[in-house]
Amino acid sequence: MGLDISTGYCKYCKEQRKFERKATNHVLHLLITVVLGILTFPFFAIGGIFWLVIWILSAIKIGGWRCSVCGSGKSTANQSIIIQSLKAVGILVIIMYITTLFSDAK
Ligand SMILES: [Zn+2]
Numbered sequence: 652m653g654l655d656i657s658t659g660y661c662k663y664c665k666e667q668r669k670f671e672r673k674a675t676n677h678v679l680h681l682l683i684t685v686v687l688g689i690l691t692f693p694f695f696a697i698g699g700i701f702w703l704v705i706w707i708l709s710a711i712k713i714g715g716w717r718c719s720v721c722g723s724g725k726s727t728a729n730q731s732i733i734i735q736s737l738k739a740v741g742i743l744v745i746i747m748y749i750t751t752l753f754s755d756a757k
Pocket residue numbers: 661662663664665668718719720721722723
């Protein structure tokens with residue numbers, strides 16, 4: 652697991668600091684998506700689609716930044732509320748899509 656690096660103003664240190672968070676492991680996600688997709692291929696590759704959703708959600712994680720000095724979070728409260736709303740809408744759309752897939756199978 653690598654680390655994403657960014658800089659920003661830390662409200663606790665009251666200085667510009669280096670911020671870190673866990674990077675998304677795209678190679679691992681691609682492998683799991685392909686394997687699950689192949690395994691569930693007769694069922695619309697539902698496993699692959701399912702993992703693709705998890706992959707997208709972990710790739711668009713905007714929050715999770717930690718100050719490398721004091722460990723406190725970055726002050727992006729407004730931004731993370733927007734992202735969390737987008738994630739919720741995304742999950743709803745995907746659930747509706749999967750439901751459509753299953754009802755077409757009948
Ligand atoms: Zn700090």
